[in-house]
Amino acid sequence: MVDVELPTPSPTGREVLLKVERSGVCHTDTHLRHGSYDLGARGSLRLVDRGVSYPLVMGHEVVGTVVAVGDQVSAHHPGDLRLVYPWIGCGDCAECDGQRDNYCAAGRNLGVARHGGYAEYVLVPDEKYLEDITGLDPSWAATLACSGLTAFSAVHKVLPLRPAEPVVVIGAGGVGLTAIAVLRALGHDDICAVDLSAENVAVARGLGASASVRATGDEVSKDIVEACHGPVAAVIDFVNSGVTATAAFDALRKGGRLVQVGLFGGELTVPTALMALKMLTIRGSFVGTPEELRSLVALARRGALPHIPVIDAPLDARSVQDALNRLTRGGVPGRIVLRAADA
Structure with a gap:
C-alpha cells in the first residue's frame, strides 16, 4: 500500500467532483489487494484479466461534498453532501439502459475499474449516481453504498x-x-x-x-x-x-x-x-441496482433501518492498510469507515 499522487480532475458534462468525507472499507478491497479470486478446481481469476489496472485507488463506500460540477449538471451544487452509487456501468449496453448498472459486463465500478474514495477527491461520471443523505450520520451512510446495498438486494432475492x-x-x-x-x-x-x-x-x-x-x-x-x-x-x-x-x-x-x-x-x-x-x-447476487440504493436510502431516512456498528479511523494510507489487514484476519464487529482529517 503506497501513496499515489494524481491530478485533481475538472468535471465536464454531467460529471461531479466531490471532496471525500467518509470512505468505508470493504472485504472486496482485500481481494483487490490480493489480485485474484479463488475459483476452486478451476484455479483463480486474476483481476487484471477482468479489467482492473494497478496502481489503483480503491474505496467504493463514499460520502463526499460536491466541490465542482460539469456544465450539464442541474440537480447538484457545491456544498451538497452526497452518497455515491459506485457500481457504474459502461453506459451504452441494454443493462445500463435498463438502470441495472451492476449487471453490466463492462462495468466501470468506482474503486475497482476507476479510482475510488481512498483519496481526497473523487470524480463521479454522472450526477444520477448521487444520493441525498440529509439527516443521516455520514459514517453510517457511507456503508449503504456497498454493505447496505449488497444486503438489501440479497434480502429481496x-x-x-x-x-x-x-x-x-x-x-x-x-x-x-x-x-x-x-x-x-x-x-x-x-x-x-x-x-x-x-x-x-x-x-x-x-x-x-x-x-x-x-x-x-x-x-x-x-x-x-x-x-x-x-x-x-x-x-x-x-x-x-x-x-x-x-x-x-x-x-x-x-x-x-x-x-x-x-x-x-x-x-x-x-x-x-x-x-x-x-x-x-x-x-x-452482486451488490444492487441504483433503484435499490434509492429505496435503501429512503428506508434509512425514515429511521426504519437499525444501525450496524461503525468503527471510525483516519483516511490515510496507513489506516487503509491496517483496516484491510483486520478484515483479512476476520472478526471485525461491523464496518470500518475512514474519515477525512477535516470532516
Whole structure:
C-alpha cells in the first residue's frame, strides 16, 4: 500500500467532483489487494484479466461534498453532501439502459475499474449516481453504498416469505449484520445468524437475530437445522466458501433458496437429482441496482433501518492498510469507515 499522487480532475458534462468525507472499507478491497479470486478446481481469476489496472485507488463506500460540477449538471451544487452509487456501468449496453448498472459486463465500478474514495477527491461520471443523505450520520451512510446495498438486494432475492419462515444469514460481518437489520426493518421475525466469532454473533442478536449458530464445529448444516427447528426456507451466504455453501445447501427445505453473495472462494458440488426433487434455487447476487440504493436510502431516512456498528479511523494510507489487514484476519464487529482529517 503506497501513496499515489494524481491530478485533481475538472468535471465536464454531467460529471461531479466531490471532496471525500467518509470512505468505508470493504472485504472486496482485500481481494483487490490480493489480485485474484479463488475459483476452486478451476484455479483463480486474476483481476487484471477482468479489467482492473494497478496502481489503483480503491474505496467504493463514499460520502463526499460536491466541490465542482460539469456544465450539464442541474440537480447538484457545491456544498451538497452526497452518497455515491459506485457500481457504474459502461453506459451504452441494454443493462445500463435498463438502470441495472451492476449487471453490466463492462462495468466501470468506482474503486475497482476507476479510482475510488481512498483519496481526497473523487470524480463521479454522472450526477444520477448521487444520493441525498440529509439527516443521516455520514459514517453510517457511507456503508449503504456497498454493505447496505449488497444486503438489501440479497434480502429481496429471498423475500417475500412469511415472517416466521426461517432465513439464515451466514457471515455476521458488516454485510451480514446489515442483512439482519434489513430483514428486521421489513418485518421479518425468524432470522438465524451464523458466524465463527462470538462477538459478531452477539452483535447480530442485538440487531434482531432470533437464533444463532457458532460455526466452529464440523456439522454446521445440522446445527443450523437444529437452531431453526427444521430445514430452512432460505439462506443468504455472505461468506460463500466451499464449506459454507455446502452447509447452506444441506440446510434447505423443499422449495428452499440459497443466495450466494460472498467472494471467499471455493466451489459447491450439488446432487442434480436433489435440485429437481426438492425444487431448490441457487442464485448469485452482486451488490444492487441504483433503484435499490434509492429505496435503501429512503428506508434509512425514515429511521426504519437499525444501525450496524461503525468503527471510525483516519483516511490515510496507513489506516487503509491496517483496516484491510483486520478484515483479512476476520472478526471485525461491523464496518470500518475512514474519515477525512477535516470532516
